[in-house]
Amino acid sequence: MNTPNEIYSLPRSRLARWLAAPGQETPHEIRVALVGTLFGTLPIFFGGVFNTIAVAGVLVRRHPTLPFKAWFFAEVAVCLMRFIVLVIARRRAAQALPTPTDLYVLLAPLWGATVGYGAFVSAVSGDWVAATLSFLSAAAMVGGICFRNFAAPRLVAVMIFLSLGPCCIAALLAREPVLLLTLLQIPFYLFAMSVAAQRLNGLLISTMKAEREHSHRARHDALTGLLNREGLFRAASRAGPTPIAAGSTVLFVDLDGFKLVNDAHGHEAGDLLLVQVALRLRALASKDALIARMGGDEFVIVDCPSARPPHELAALVAEAIERPFELAPGMLVKVGASVGLTTVSEAAADVDQLLRHADMAMYAAKRKKSLARRDAHKAGAAAPASESSPEA
Numbered sequence: 001m002n003t004p005n006e007i008y009s010l011p012r013s014r015l016a017r018w019l020a021a022p023g024q025e026t027p028h029e030i031r032v033a034l035v036g037t038l039f040g041t042l043p044i045f046f047g048g049v050f051n052t053i054a055v056a057g058v059l060v061r062r063h064p065t066l067p068f069k070a071w072f073f074a075e076v077a078v079c080l081m082r083f084i085v086l087v088i089a090r091r092r093a094a095q096a097l098p099t100p101t102d103l104y105v106l107l108a109p110l111w112g113a114t115v116g117y118g119a120f121v122s123a124v125s126g127d128w129v130a131a132t133l134s135f136l137s138a139a140a141m142v143g144g145i146c147f148r149n150f151a152a153p154r155l156v157a158v159m160i161f162l163s164l165g166p167c168c169i170a171a172l173l174a175r176e177p178v179l180l181l182t183l184l185q186i187p188f189y190l191f192a193m194s195v196a197a198q199r200l201n202g203l204l205i206s207t208m209k210a211e212r213e214h215s216h217r218a219r220h221d222a223l224t225g226l227l228n229r230e231g232l233f234r235a236a237s238r239a240g241p242t243p244i245a246a247g248s249t250v251l252f253v254d255l256d257g258f259k260l261v262n263d264a265h266g267h268e269a270g271d272l273l274l275v276q277v278a279l280r281l282r283a284l285a286s287k288d289a290l291i292a293r294m295g296g297d298e299f300v301i302v303d304c305p306s307a308r309p310p311h312e313l314a315a316l317v318a319e320a321i322e323r324p325f326e327l328a329p330g331m332l333v334k335v336g337a338s339v340g341l342t343t344v345s346e347a348a349a350d351v352d353q354l355l356r357h358a359d360m361a362m363y364a365a366k367r368k369k370s371l372a373r374r375d376a377h378k379a380g381a382a383a384p385a386s387e388s389s390p391e392a
Contacts, residue, residue, distance in 0.1 A: 123170030247305030256336035
């Protein structure tokens with residue numbers, strides 16, 4: 001089996017793309033995963049290689065003629081090429097380098113053709129021991145072809161056709177009435193195994209889509225579509241897909257007055273407000289920024305280095321949130337935002353520590369705003385008293 005760290009390139013040539021196409025429309029990530037399954041199941045691969053080379057080797061000793069020698073050497077050459085390409089592809093995939101997927105996919109039908117050729121020359125040789133052995137070998141390969149490659153149903157159908165199709169032609173040329181039964185058996189076998197591969201492919205894709213959806217729900221906030229706490233930690237951790245780079249800005253945003261909106265207009269209005277806040281944050285941050293709703297009315301932005309100066313970004317966020325929100329026709333609400341920021345001094349820094357620093361900065365900003373409001377309130381209350389004292 002290929003490991004999660006192995007990522008194989010999608011095929012590029014028209015023929016390879018057609019052969020490896022999944023049975024239905026699939027997202028890019030699932031297509032990459034499906035291509036990866038073609039490089040797995042090594043026991044089936046080696047079992048098939050041993051079977052075809054062993055049968056060709058036994059029969060070339062029994063019939064040391066040019067057709068059988070050509071079969072044996074073609075079998076060895078194709079199997080050896082497939083093995084070398086497989087090893088190279090697995091190593092390059094583990095190193096996140098482009099893989100020779102086109103060559104690997106195209107070698108598979110070629111291998112099926114060598115199996116079919118061997119069955120053909122065995123049947124027309126008049127040696128029924130050789131014909132029986134080669135036919136059994138070709139039929140035995142069909143199961144492995146189906147279960148190894150069902151991520152690409154077209155590839156399965158082509159390989160089965162090339163493996164068993166020549167048996168039908170040989171049955172017509174061999175002048176043995178018993179072999180004519182293969183004209184009924186093989187088309188039915190081809191149809192049945194192709195349908196089986198198609199159904200297995202559908203089940204695999206459905207399972208992958210369900211897992212992808214479950215993973216997305218587990219890492220994203222259902223209301224806003226932003227990352228949730230777990231999603232942010234997984235994405236930004238050292239082993240995550242987007243570890244925090246040195247020079248990044250981490251903003252911790254807390255809405256001021258959100259509870260008043262909930263109390264005055266209800267929770268549905270509060271939810272609409274959170275959705276609109278998320279949209280404004282997305283519009284301000286760079287396209288590669290990580291944006292998360294940490295719960296309640298708290299948000300985090302991890303923006304890339306040199307996207308914007310940290311304090312400028314913090315000011316823009318506060319300004320954007322302080323603009324009125326229209327939650328319904330005629331329903332305008334205003335909230336504020338306390339924004340704390342920290343900058344990342346080293347690459348792949350500890351996410352939890354960065355969030356703590358940004359959280360502390362946010363609470364410091366909130367206290368500063370609270371003190372400013374209190375001083376303003378005191379000044380406003382003291383002014384009338386000073387004016388009235390002369391009258392007293």
